Amino acid sequence: MMPAHLLHCQLAVWMLLLMVSGFSESGKLLVVPMDGSHWLSMRLVVEKLSQRGHEVVVLMPQVSLQSGVSDNYTVKSYPVSYTKEDLNGRLQNYVSSHLTGQPFPFNVLSIYNASLSTFPVFVDQCKNLFSHRELMQYLKQSDFDALLTDPVSLCGALVANYLSLPSVFFMRGLPCNFHYKANQCPDPLSYVPRIFTMNSDYMTFSQRLKNVLVDSIEFFYCNGFYAQGINFASKILKRDVTMLDLLNPSSIWLMRYDFVFEYPRPVMPNMVFIGGINCDERKALPKEFEAMVNASGEHGFVVFSLGSMVSEIPMKNAKEIAEAFGTIPQTVFWRYTGETPPNLAKNTKLVKWLPQNDLLAHPKARAFITHGGSHGIYEGICNAVPMVLMPLFGDQMDNAKRIESRGAGVTLNIIEMTSKDLSDALNAVINEKSYKENINRLSALHLDRPIHPLDLAVHWVEFVMRHKGAPHLRPAAHDLNWIQYHSLDVIAFLLAVVLVTMFISLKCCLFCYRKCFYKKERVTKSSKSKTQ
Amino acid sequence: MMPAHLLHCQLAVWMLLLMVSGFSESGKLLVVPMDGSHWLSMRLVVEKLSQRGHEVVVLMPQVSLQSGVSDNYTVKSYPVSYTKEDLNGRLQNYVSSHLTGQPFPFNVLSIYNASLSTFPVFVDQCKNLFSHRELMQYLKQSDFDALLTDPVSLCGALVANYLSLPSVFFMRGLPCNFHYKANQCPDPLSYVPRIFTMNSDYMTFSQRLKNVLVDSIEFFYCNGFYAQGINFASKILKRDVTMLDLLNPSSIWLMRYDFVFEYPRPVMPNMVFIGGINCDERKALPKEFEAMVNASGEHGFVVFSLGSMVSEIPMKNAKEIAEAFGTIPQTVFWRYTGETPPNLAKNTKLVKWLPQNDLLAHPKARAFITHGGSHGIYEGICNAVPMVLMPLFGDQMDNAKRIESRGAGVTLNIIEMTSKDLSDALNAVINEKSYKENINRLSALHLDRPIHPLDLAVHWVEFVMRHKGAPHLRPAAHDLNWIQYHSLDVIAFLLAVVLVTMFISLKCCLFCYRKCFYKKERVTKSSKSKTQ
Structure with a gap:
């Protein structure tokens, strides 16, 4: 019998020919x-x-x-x-x-x-x-x-x-x-x-x-x-x-x-x-990002983006976020076009654009702060990066819930959260083993497809x-209409049959009972009248 | 940009390497x-x-x-x-x-x-x-x-x-x-x-x-x-x-x-x-079948098998079948181990075994008479051969119904059918265009898979x-249990809330009504007593 790898070779060559020939x-x-x-x-x-x-x-x-x-x-x-x-x-x-x-x-x-x-x-x-x-x-x-x-x-x-x-x-x-x-x-x-x-x-x-x-x-x-x-x-x-x-x-x-x-x-x-x-294959990072990533040391880095539609947020919230970033040892890449928060720490790099998938695919990526859009979430899953989710609109709240319910991320309310909430969440997803294990498991399951x-x-x-x-x-x-789809007409018919059958049976019983009773009554009455 | 066929080449070579490397x-x-x-x-x-x-x-x-x-x-x-x-x-x-x-x-x-x-x-x-x-x-x-x-x-x-x-x-x-x-x-x-x-x-x-x-x-x-x-x-x-x-x-x-x-x-x-x-790839026919297939001429041939578990049937039925085969111009390959029916026509070849898929894959195959087992039916679909179905047991009746309902075959009751029923059915699936068109369509849809x-x-x-x-x-x-799955507990709760609300509202209305009515009554009574 032909060994497995030879069979595979044969198959691949055949596919190759098929593809080349259009x-x-x-x-x-x-x-x-x-x-x-x-x-x-x-x-x-x-x-x-x-x-x-x-x-x-x-x-x-x-x-x-x-x-x-x-x-x-x-x-x-x-x-x-x-x-x-x-x-x-x-x-x-x-x-x-x-x-x-x-x-x-x-x-x-x-x-x-x-x-x-x-x-x-x-x-x-x-x-x-x-x-x-x-x-x-x-x-x-x-x-x-x-x-x-x-x-x-x-x-x-x-x-x-x-x-x-x-x-x-x-x-x-x-x-x-x-x-x-x-x-x-x-x-x-x-x-x-x-x-x-x-x-x-x-x-x-x-x-x-x-x-x-x-x-x-x-x-x-x-x-x-x-x-x-x-x-x-x-x-x-x-x-x-x-x-x-x-x-x-x-x-x-x-x-x-x-x-x-x-x-x-x-x-x-x-x-x-x-x-x-x-989810794309990992490509080489642009030079400026490559340099910052290398400089992030053993602690690695965090990627933060609120998606293509949101590149700035109210200053109050931006300050809370900047403060939280100052408490973690990781470098943070923050896609942000708004006014720079005055309390921005040294480890936080504000950028107008970032190569999200290539950063997440880098082995030094430790966490991904995302608005919970489905594209971003899948980049997180593909690259097995635990997430902090800050859902904003549409399906994002529900997307975030899905990741959180699988133990692969923490959801925060961007409006109500304090800087402590964010730094706690980041510390959790980066340092607690379970988040990384869960996102690894999800990633392995997701990528294992025919x-x-x-x-x-x-x-x-x-x-x-x-x-x-x-x-x-x-x-x-x-x-089918709604009634037919749920077989309600069939159920109504069967119920009617049962009710009519019961009604007829009852009538028959009553009829028989009356017949007997009436006879007895007549017999009793006539015997009574006789005795009287 | 790289042309499409080159991209495909690259992909195929990559797959090849992956497969060879185990x-x-x-x-x-x-x-x-x-x-x-x-x-x-x-x-x-x-x-x-x-x-x-x-x-x-x-x-x-x-x-x-x-x-x-x-x-x-x-x-x-x-x-x-x-x-x-x-x-x-x-x-x-x-x-x-x-x-x-x-x-x-x-x-x-x-x-x-x-x-x-x-x-x-x-x-x-x-x-x-x-x-x-x-x-x-x-x-x-x-x-x-x-x-x-x-x-x-x-x-x-x-x-x-x-x-x-x-x-x-x-x-x-x-x-x-x-x-x-x-x-x-x-x-x-x-x-x-x-x-x-x-x-x-x-x-x-x-x-x-x-x-x-x-x-x-x-x-x-x-x-x-x-x-x-x-x-x-x-x-x-x-x-x-x-x-x-x-x-x-x-x-x-x-x-x-x-x-x-x-x-x-x-x-x-x-x-x-x-x-x-x-469904296997078509392989070359054994020599004895090749010779018979070539001899079948322009009319081609019909394949008849009742599956691996049934290789003989009562003589009465076998005779009806043999008679029907005598009426068609096609050669018939009949997998049959029972006693040869005395009325077997020249065009009918009784065989103990037949290479079913390879025969069906031959361009001269005109019809497939099958018991309707799912394996056989899929060989019929893969090779686009219209079917005459003689279901016997298990899911075969329902399988046959599925092919018939798509206009790709005719179902017969092997016990009750006459030789005319069978020859009519064979003539229909072989000569009426719709059967071949329908099985071609099913075959094309079935084989078009990623x-x-x-x-x-x-x-x-x-x-x-x-x-x-x-x-x-x-x-x-x-x-979930049955009640939970169908949300019956939630529906019962909502119904109870509606009923209680209605009951309380009714009670309130009645109370108000009585209060007013009672007052009026008292007023009326007192005014009446005054006038008296």
Whole structure:
């Protein structure tokens, strides 16, 4: 028998030949990205699809947080009705509304209100796209095989419906668990925590109660949240549509998480888990960072970034943080563009940008202070760096809870925390063995996969392009109404049968009883009358 | 930028180097297979794991349907309390009980009774294993990393529990959907058909009613089915266990299907789908078959096999089949060891064995007549050959229904069919375009996967060996009782709150009303008395 390594050689050579000879059949893909950090990891997929020879067209508003320029794919941009300042202002307003610090449920309401004032910018963007006649004409005439989108702004889903294109969704999640609802995925309230509840999958009675209550109000607030977008979609599609109508035709849902991070729960066959897709191979550090890293000595360093959307915070909070950093022996790289706090210690380096993944991948990285965005968290997991989490908005609170519940990090409230809280948290994750052990375990589990998430995502986009969708993965549940889905009609029928049977049996018994009783009575009466 | 094909080259060379240098860390695996055809595909995984340098020990009863000899892995055999004739007799009795032909629900009862008389042989086998002191001592002392088993006989699951080993289940399914129940996987009755109902995922009201009724009796018949095994397990583990207690610790469930074949439905993150794992690359045909295939001319040939367990059928049925074959222009390869039917036509070649996959992979294969075992069906799908299905026992009726519902085959009742039924069915699948188109579509979807099912299975067995299980994929639902899982306690609490609130509000209203009314009454009375 052929030895294992020879078999492997043979396999690899075969793959090599296949790849050199051009394995993939080229297709035509339309991409409707979501602005902001969401685009960071989707761009990786788009780049790779372009490299594999597909014609990729990306729709970008002319005013955007991300650069649309690329040599690899075509960018079609369209003018929008707002300025860069408008956009930045709205987003900063959204972010700062989270920095006021309120208890539950006021935090939820605050987030809701902030979202209500920010979200219309994406609806406007979509209106601008659809009112660009020339571009829409081009889209109609181009024979795309499929559409790739992050559905959180709904615009991509609307374009897919409008052009009748099979679609692939690429996302971390949607408000109100719409990504499960639209996909007919069971979502048990008893162990699947709802967003903003900060519950884990193990809940006490009162936490489960909170989960049920939050779930029951989701219907109302999410309808408000998406009302404008849905109205616009109904107008464009010339029929009344709901959120679920727009989302449920999607062929494949590429979910930017895995179950090292997310709590295990029921899923559907058309959900593909690509958590960690953004973790890159470690590259050499730029010289200035290399020098600082080398100078950090045996204590190593800490990386601190609040993500691409938040580069400064109120001075009061910045001072608390700077004070805490002064108490630890590690060097701290702090991505910060605001005014330098007066109490900044020598070990703290303020930088306008930092090579986050390459720093985290360095063996001297001791801790990662993050806002808890899913990209950053996965870089922490991939590189096995314990975290201090300072969640700000969106899913960040819940992301932080997931890492904390696995013993791989400590969550702090950036508004309420003192410098002592932060230095305690840093000391804990750096010096207590359990945090490093837990993040090592999570990292080992996460990285032990049969295929890289990027290749997996590329495979499924190409799959949808090749087969014009994935109808074989679409559950029949889509064609059942709520009563049928829960078999309530069958249960009602069976109950009716049981009740009718009982009623007839009872009537029969009564009839027989009366017959006997009546006879007896008659006999008794007649015998009595005789005796009288 | 580096062109795509160069990037691929680089990747492939890297993989090559990795493989040559010995990628996998070797471990120690215990395998407890199920006898019969179930072992056919599990053996592929065991062989590959051995080739990858793991120490694999397979437990085999001395009397078995499959040969246990291998150069690659260690076989530990143990004596059993029955003879080869006993085993064959029981299995033949089981098979022939299905050839009587009865309507629903008598067919289910007949299968149930046949199973009740056949199944104890596997319990005996397990008792024999546990009474073999020397072997048990060896198992206890050997430090296995994990256990791989087909849990249908329960013995492997019992050994895993007994030795406290993390386990991987490898299977097509379990009676009564235990593979979903034990894994906390939602199983909606409205579109997930129960076994033996012959329902598809699209059901009428009466089919959904049947589904609910069958599901409600499953609890009773499955408990009867597994009663002996459970009793024995309770004795061995020295505590009362249920079927679910034995099954639910399993780390990974390797499911021998995918959603080209199975209806899409909710799944759990620890279920891995490896349908088509048994489809091999096409190999050259043996000379005698090559000659016959070449002689078949433009009409091509038909492959007919009823699986490894059924090689002969009653003469009455054999004659009907032989007659039908005489009416088609194709050559027929019929795996058959019984008496030659007197009306056998010239185009029909009776053979004791046939290279099924290699014949199906031949471009001249026109149709595949199969009993509907999952291995055979996947060979039909992989090679895109339309099927005529003659299901006999176990899951075969339901397998056949799945292929028929996708328009890739015709199902016949082998007992009731006439020769005309068979020739009509063959003419349909061979000459009507839709069957070939549908099986081509299924085949294309099935084969378009990011990784071969065999590599996927090997990866997950190694994963469990490396990490001593996969606890991160275990849902919290395992720790909830039925009431908690369905949030019935929360709902009851909320109802109670609503009722108490309503009661108090009502009482308050009544109190206020009475107060006012009483005052008025007093006022009225006093004014009346004054006027009097």
